[in-house]
Each structure stands twice: as C-alpha cells, then as structure tokens.
Amino acid sequence: MARKRMIQAMNEAILEEMERDPSIVLFGEDVKASLFGDTRGLWKRFGPDRVRDTPICEALISGMAVGAAAAGRRVICHMMFGNFVYTGMDAIANQAAKLRYMTNGQITLPITFLAVSGGGRSAAAQHSDAVHPVLANLGGIKIVMPGSPADAKGLLKAAIRDDDPVFFLQAAGRGGEPGEVPDEELVIPLGEACIRRPGRDVTLVAIGAMVRPAIKCAEALAGEGIEVEVVDPRTLVPLDLETILASVRRTGRLIVVDEARDTCSSASHIAALAAEHAFDALRAPIRRVTVPDCCIPYAPVLERAVLPGVEHIEAAVRATVGWRRPR
Secondary structure, three states, rough: OEEEEEEHHHHHHHHHHHHHHHOOOEEEEEOOOOOOOOOOOOHHHOOOEEEOOOOOHHHEEEEEEEEHOOOOEEEEEEEEEEEHHHHHHHHHHHHOOOHHHHOOOOOOOEEEEEEEEEOOOOOOHHHHOOOOOHOOOOOOEEEOOOOOOHHHHHHHHHHHHHOOOEEEEEEEEOOOEEEEOOOOOOOOOOOOEEEOOOOEEEEEHHHHHHHHHHHHHHHHHOOOOOOOOEEEEEEEEOHHHHHHHHHHHHHOOOOEEEEHHHHHHHHHHHHHHHHOOOOOOOOOOOOOEEOOOOOOOOOOOHHHHHOOOOOHHHHHHHHHHHOOOOO
C-alpha cells in the first residue's frame, strides 16, 4: 500500500482502465496538458485517437460524449469545472439521462463525466458551485463524490465500467490531499457507503469534500467524550440509505454536511429520508450544515465564511448533542 494524492489515484485509475479496455476514449478541455493532473501522460501513452483535446464548448463536448457512447465507445468526458456542466446541460439532461430508458435498453451510455466541484480555491462564483443537487434531480445519472484517494481510484474504475452515465465529482482544492491506496486491483461498487469513524452519540453524514473536516471535528470532540460517527455516502445516486439509517438508529441523532447550497441540497434529501424512515429513533432534530443560498465569493476570507468548516460542524454537533426537549 502506497501513499498517494487523490489526483494521482485518479490518473492511475484512468490509465489502468484504458489499458484494460481498448474501447475507452478520453476527451475534453485541455486533457493533453492536464491542468489538474488527472489526465497527465495519457495522451503520450495512448495517442490522439484515444485521448483528444476539444474546443472550449461544453455543448459540443457533452453531445459528442453521448454520440460516441451510443456508437459503442466507452467514454471519459472531462468537463473541467462543475459550473461548465450548465453549458453542456442539454445533452446531459435530455439525452444522457434518458436515452437508455427511451430506447428500452437498446442503447447504453457508458459515459464517465469528470469535473472539479465546489469551492475552496478562490476560483470565484462561476467556477465554485457544488453541482451534485442539479444532477441528482435529473433521473438516470449516477453521482460519485469520493472523500479519499483510495475511494477516488476504486470508485472511478467502477464508474468507467458502468453502462450508465456517471458523474465523478472531485472536490476542488482536495486533489493534492494524500492517503493510503492499495497496490492491488481496487474497484468499489457504486452505492456502498462507508463508516469513516465509529461513534455512539451522533451520526455525521459528510459528503465529498466535507469528509475531511468532519473527521477532524470528530477527533477533536472525542477528547471531550463526544463520540461522532462519520458516514461517507461515497455515491449520492445510488444512495446507500440503509447504512445511514442503521447509524441513525444507533446514535439517535443526525447531522448532514453538504457543500451545496441549502435549498434543495443533498443534505435536505438525506434529512427528509431519515425523518421518514427513522423518525422513531431520533432524540434531537436533524441538522444540516450547508452553504447559504448565495454565490461563492472570490475573496478567500469570505469564501471560508460560507463554506462548511470544522467550526460550523462542531457548532452543529454541540447543539444536537446538547438538545433537550422543551418542557
């Protein structure tokens, strides 16, 4: 087992899958230069027939991905920033999400869309959205949000092998974070959550980039005798609801941390499901730690103020654990 950065783990996953399956093609904006590092060296390894730069036109890129997949290729489509999904939305929402259903399974669309999602890099409002709630609402799109380098590699390999469209959203500013990655073949099935840290007092569901601050918060509070169970969904569609509910039934309390805006966030969806299916187990109101309904600021100090951090999560945990029913 070696210690690697998330972006290195992603690069390894793509390389290994392209070597394994000659039908895989990779294209997108600046994949040859690899500005983020996840496609570094792949053009040199596989050549322009399988790795190709495209014009800066997301409508073209997403449409080409649908066409190539429908014609029998297995596609990795790099959209760069999550916000760029918006300008490629027609082919994503009206074709990729629906064609398998509308053709009664005659067409499969094995497309893995790659994008950096969320804030934390002072990239300003047009490059810092967490786009997963928009995609989750389409139906027919799977969503992967890894919280560690090992998960990034294992989930990306599973996404590439999947016959449905999958959005693999790498947390912005977290690509350089190191972690242990197994040397052996690693494929993590989509739809399986994991418990990052066991605890008895409160369940903390942390999505994507929020896993790291959630674990930091849990470790800090453990010194005060507050045991936080950190659950990482890893995929939002399909969602491993059973793992989340089992944790809530053990702890009786739930907090969901999501880098999306508060309105219609994935935190809202998970909170609603927990209230519906585990209401009898709750000993305190469910809390959500999210981004305010505003644009992500460019200034670093303002960006830190709106993005969920350790201090925001800690405040929610203390309020939830200390809550008492009014007399």
